[in-house]
Amino acid sequence: MAEIEKVDYWRWTESNWRNPEIADVTGCLLTAGVDIGSTSTQAVVLADGVPFVYSNMRTGNNSPDSAINAMNWALKDTGLKTEDIEYTIGTGYGRVNVPFSNKNVTEITCHARGANYIYGPTIRTILDMGGQDCKAIHCDEKGAVTSFMMNDKCAAGTGRGMEVIANLLAVRVEDIGELSFKVDEEPDPVSSTCVIFAKSEATKLMREGWTKEKVLAAYCHAMALRVVRLLERNGMEPDFAITGGIAKNMGVVKRIERIMNVKALEPTMDTQIAGAVGAALIAKDLVEKKRAKA
Amino acid sequence: MIANYGYEDGSGHYYIKIDTSKCAECKDKGCVEKCPEKLFVVELDDFDDEVVVIREDCRNTLRTNCALCKANGEKELCRQACKFDAVGFSW
Numbered sequence: 001m002a003e004i005e006k007v008d009y010w011r012w013t014e015s016n017w018r019n020p021e022i023a024d025v026t027g028c029l030l031t032a033g034v035d036i037g038s039t040s041t042q043a044v045v046l047a048d049g050v051p052f053v054y055s056n057m058r059t060g061n062n063s064p065d066s067a068i069n070a071m072n073w074a075l076k077d078t079g080l081k082t083e084d085i086e087y088t089i090g091t092g093y094g095r096v097n098v099p100f101s102n103k104n105v106t107e108i109t110c111h112a113r114g115a116n117y118i119y120g121p122t123i124r125t126i127l128d129m130g131g132q133d134c135k136a137i138h139c140d141e142k143g144a145v146t147s148f149m150m151n152d153k154c155a156a157g158t159g160r161g162m163e164v165i166a167n168l169l170a171v172r173v174e175d176i177g178e179l180s181f182k183v184d185e186e187p188d189p190v191s192s193t194c195v196i197f198a199k200s201e202a203t204k205l206m207r208e209g210w211t212k213e214k215v216l217a218a219y220c221h222a223m224a225l226r227v228v229r230l231l232e233r234n235g236m237e238p239d240f241a242i243t244g245g246i247a248k249n250m251g252v253v254k255r256i257e258r259i260m261n262v263k264a265l266e267p268t269m270d271t272q273i274a275g276a277v278g279a280a281l282i283a284k285d286l287v288e289k290k291r292a293k294a
Numbered sequence: 295m296i297a298n299y300g301y302e303d304g305s306g307h308y309y310i311k312i313d314t315s316k317c318a319e320c321k322d323k324g325c326v327e328k329c330p331e332k333l334f335v336v337e338l339d340d341f342d343d344e345v346v347v348i349r350e351d352c353r354n355t356l357r358t359n360c361a362l363c364k365a366n367g368e369k370e371l372c373r374q375a376c377k378f379d380a381v382g383f384s385w
Contacts, residue, residue: 109340138296147296153303153354194304233307233384234298 010163010173012040012245015270016055016073022047025078029287030085033110033279034067034101036094039131039159040245043070044276045085049284053078056272059131063097071100087287089279105282107275108137108148114278115243116143119265124237127227127256128274129246131159134227136234143278149234154194157226159245161195162252165219168199169212180216180251187214189222198222216251224255231260239265247271295339299348300356300384308356309384310348316380318343324375331359334372357385 028047035042036059044054055074059066067090071082082088082100090098091110098104107128115126116139126137133152139145155161166173190205191197202215210218223246240262246252247264248271257263269277300309310333317323318339323346326334333356334346352359360383363370373381 105340145295147298149298149309151301153301229302229307233309 007170009166009170011058012173014055014057016053016076017270018053018078019047019051022050022052025052025080028052029284030080031280031283031287032071032085032088033114033276033281033283034071034088034090034098035092035107035110035273035275035279036063036066036090036097037092037107037131037275038133040272041066041070041092041094042273042276043067043074044273044280045074045080046277046280046284049281051269051277054270054273054276056270059094063094064099066094067098067100087283089283089286091275091279102283103286105279108135108145108150110275110278110282111135111243112137112139112145112278113143113281114274114276115139115241116141117277117281118243118267118269118271118274119239119241122239123241123265125231125235125240126274127231127240127242129158129227129242129244129252131245134158134230136227136230138235138237147234149230151230156195156198157223157230161198161223162219162246162249164195164199165202165216168202169206169215171212171216174248176216176220177249177251177253179213180220181254182213183211183217186221187218189225190215190218191222220249220251221255223252224259227252228256228259231256236260236262238262241265241267243267243271243274245272297345297347298384299353301354305357307384308360310356310360311382311384312346312348313378313380313382314339314343314345316378317345320376320378320380324377325372325381328371328375330362330371333359 025047032045041059053074088101090101090104095104121141128135134157135150138147190201295314298309
């Protein structure tokens with residue numbers, strides 16, 4: 001009997017990056033941020049405040065190991081070791097589990113600071129769509145948080161919800177956005193309050209003859225409606241940007257833009273590393289403050 | 295900073311709002327003692343100011359935690375205790 005290949009459609013692609021414009025970091029102030037989220041872990045190293053290397057990988061079942069693995073992957077082939085980094089800040093839900101961190105800072109603060117760096121000082125509203133929660137954050141021109149609101153009670157509006165639908169429909173999670181636009185007209189959203197109900201509803205719709213694309217459109221629509229409510233409650237002020245893994249899913253991003261009648265800023269780097277970038281920038285500020293005092 | 299702790303589910307949205315800049319000015323943090331459910335705890339925020347936050351294990355059950363105070367029909371005990379008007383409710 002032929003063996004059936006098992007495909008994990010929810011698995012998104014891990015990545016690492018090195019800044020091609022920085023050849024040597026000798027004499028540079030090296031600071032790092034490690035963001036341990038429920039689903040993904042990122043490590044970012046800055047050289048004098050400029051991104052030098054980063055990695056983005058799935059969080060395993062052991063947060064300290066995830067932090068070590070992410071940092072080792074980021075530093076691969078650089079000749080650097082974790083000990084060479086002057087100051088490291090841990091953030092994310094697993095922030096207390098970064099074994100080599102000097103301090104931990106909440107992901108809300110780090111995301112605002114990171115988004116301010118990635119999108120520029122005009123950014124005021126950030127929607128961070130994480131693996132298992134969703135946050136609406138307001139910040140000032142320096143990237144300091146002025147208000148925030150999060151929802152982690154239910155998986156609707158999170159990356160996990162998207163992964164469940166990817167597996168159910170046998171569509172790679174990274175293809176969902178594009179496929180969701182291949183419909184003649186926008187369908188009504190599926191149940192937007194619960195992933196479990198949305199999953200049963202999607203199954204029912206498939207049975208009724210809906211195409212995968214139409215179900216994906218209905219799901220992306222529901223997810224957009226869900227997070228828009230959070231944005232509206234916390235207050236929406238342009239400029240606006242989305243961070244986190246779902247920011248890569250145009251099916252959700254474009255629908256949020258349409259519902260809110262606002263254009264999200266285009267990211268200049270991986271949207272998943274915003275928290276870790278923010279942490280590394282805060283680490284740099286702390287080192288400089290300490291040096292100025294000495 | 296306005297910190298909103300809580301959740302939204304099918305029955306509504308349940309957030310406790312804390313104005314941390316006002317809260318940091320308060321020395322006695324009366325809300326911590328007054329709350330019968332002990333929802334408030336004092337923590338150092340990211341800027342090393344002492345502020346109250348909602349206990350992490352209660353953030354997704356506020357509707358039931360606050361039910362008694364809400365049923366009274368009067369101003370909630372935490373809000374009565376807060377001299378700086380730093381605490382608010384979304385429901």
